[in-house]
Amino acid sequence: MKIFNSLTSKKENFKPKIKNEVGIYICGLTPYDDVHIGHARTFINFDVIVKFFKFLGFKVRYIRNITDVDDKIINRANDEGISALDFSKKYISEMQNDFLSLGIESPDVEPKVSDHIDEIISMIQSLEDKGYAYRKNDSDVFFDVKKYKEYGKLANRTLEQLSASERTIPNFNKNHEADFVLWKVDTDGITWSSPWGKGRPGWHIECSAMSIKYLGAEFDIHGGGLDLKFPHHENEIAQSECATNKKFASFWMHTGPLRIKDKKMSKSLKNFITVKDILKNFHPEVLRLFFLLTHYRNPISYSREGLENSKRILDKFYAIVSQKKIPSKFTEDNSLKKDFISAMEDDFNTPKAINLIQAYARNIEKSIDDDLSKLGNFQKILNSLGLLIDNSEDYFKFGESEISDQEIENLIVLRNQAREKKDFSLADKIRNQLIEKGILLEDLNGKTIWKKKS
Numbered sequence: 001m002k003i004f005n006s007l008t009s010k011k012e013n014f015k016p017k018i019k020n021e022v023g024i025y026i027c028g029l030t031p032y033d034d035v036h037i038g039h040a041r042t043f044i045n046f047d048v049i050v051k052f053f054k055f056l057g058f059k060v061r062y063i064r065n066i067t068d069v070d071d072k073i074i075n076r077a078n079d080e081g082i083s084a085l086d087f088s089k090k091y092i093s094e095m096q097n098d099f100l101s102l103g104i105e106s107p108d109v110e111p112k113v114s115d116h117i118d119e120i121i122s123m124i125q126s127l128e129d130k131g132y133a134y135r136k137n138d139s140d141v142f143f144d145v146k147k148y149k150e151y152g153k154l155a156n157r158t159l160e161q162l163s164a165s166e167r168t169i170p171n172f173n174k175n176h177e178a179d180f181v182l183w184k185v186d187t188d189g190i191t192w193s194s195p196w197g198k199g200r201p202g203w204h205i206e207c208s209a210m211s212i213k214y215l216g217a218e219f220d221i222h223g224g225g226l227d228l229k230f231p232h233h234e235n236e237i238a239q240s241e242c243a244t245n246k247k248f249a250s251f252w253m254h255t256g257p258l259r260i261k262d263k264k265m266s267k268s269l270k271n272f273i274t275v276k277d278i279l280k281n282f283h284p285e286v287l288r289l290f291f292l293l294t295h296y297r298n299p300i301s302y303s304r305e306g307l308e309n310s311k312r313i314l315d316k317f318y319a320i321v322s323q324k325k326i327p328s329k330f331t332e333d334n335s336l337k338k339d340f341i342s343a344m345e346d347d348f349n350t351p352k353a354i355n356l357i358q359a360y361a362r363n364i365e366k367s368i369d370d371d372l373s374k375l376g377n378f379q380k381i382l383n384s385l386g387l388l389i390d391n392s393e394d395y396f397k398f399g400e401s402e403i404s405d406q407e408i409e410n411l412i413v414l415r416n417q418a419r420e421k422k423d424f425s426l427a428d429k430i431r432n433q434l435i436e437k438g439i440l441l442e443d444l445n446g447k448t449i450w451k452k453k454s
Contacts, residue, residue, distance in 0.1 A: 001345040006252040016220050021059045025211040027224035030067040031091035032076050035098040036272035038258040038265040042225045044288050045255050045296040047104045052344050055384040063214045064107040068114050074189035084190045098275040102284045103386045111210045117192045119209040120201045124182045132242045139173035141183040148238045155230040180235050204235040222249035256299045283398040285387050286311045292350040322392035340381050396451035403437045412448050
């Protein structure tokens with residue numbers, strides 16, 4: 001298996017720390033608003049990566065944190081007149097519901113900052129004891145970037161280059177403008193006691209403390225969105241390696257940005273589309289497939305046309321498996337499995353994998369009556385990507401419509417009664433009435449089934 005390592009900017013052979021096991025840490029969300037599809041892109045892609053490791057037989061240790069202490073959370077909580085932790089709990093619940101609706105597996109551990117203050121303080125003390133952390137005039141506690149000679153290795157730039165590209169607010173308590181906060185003192189909002197006075201953690205230290213607690217000082221893969229590469233991940237490397245004198249993560253993986261009309265989707269730009277918005281009209285697997293049709297490292301442009309194209313592909317997949325009963329036991333089709341694994345082992349090349357599956361689908365459409373085992377192989381491979389998980393009948397009924405399911409069923413009964421009486425004019429009138437409401441009917445094997453149009 002080869003994985004593109006952001007640390008070296010090239011594909012490298014993946015060799016886990018422990019044979020047949022893999023430790024993965026992904027930077028999670030700061031829950032202060034609904035999950036948008038830019039978030040979904042990152043976490044669906046890492047969900048597929050986790051699923052593929054399991055498909056290969058790896059034992060996976062998957063950690064995804066929650067930043068439940070943050071300026072944005074505190075500000076929003078103050079606006080609503082509730083505590084920061086109560087505010088974040090509300091959106092953590094919303095986040096988990098959205099992830100569940102998208103078929104994203106829960107991590108093995110989902111640690112929160114507020115539950116790991118002791119570990120964070122301990123790490124800062126270690127950095128202070130080793131001379132990497134400092135404070136002046138009872139200021140915040142800062143990390144001294146000049147003490148870490150490899151600072152900038154993830155961004156592949158020198159400290160001088162990074163400083164020149166960043167606009168920073170002058171802080172006379174810093175040794176260098178790039179020094180970052182480990183502990184904020186005398187801050188508004190939620191605080192904890194510490195050797196430096198009441199305050200709360202800086203942003204970067206939390207992920208170092210929690211990843212090391214649950215995966216050890218050295219682990220296999222650390223990932224997140226490309227926007228976290230600098231400064232967040234750069235700072236994580238610096239403080240972690242200085243605290244432990246070890247390498248930290250072997251591989252760094254970053255998902256490309258999601259854009260709308262050539263602009264990055266973000267809450268600050270107020271151009272984001274929430275997961276809930278998408279799921280009003282599209283099945284969650286449609287959104288998943290939309291993302292998988294683009295390589296995880298590449299930028300992706302959101303469009304309704306793109307979603308509709310993904311739905312057409314997924315409709316075809318579901319139509320194939322709904323035609324016949326899949327056998328409980330079937331012979332593995334080694335050619336498909338081998339090609340699929342080959343594509344995915346090349347830096348998780350999901351677009352190539354989907355193309356292979358589409359070609360296979362065209363093949364089994366021709367031979368489905370002769371070899372049902374191919375149908376089982378087909379579904380098993382798609383399941384490993386988090387696709388074709390739903391019941392096919394439920395899949396085609398997904399989404400909002402102008403008419404309730406019970407009203408549809410009642411009209412189908414009336415239509416079938418009209419057909420039995422050979423009143424085909426009335427039967428056609430009912431069918432057309434349903435089409436106008438976005439409902440399609442299919443008469444198969446003496447039974448009428450219905451589907452919702454996109």
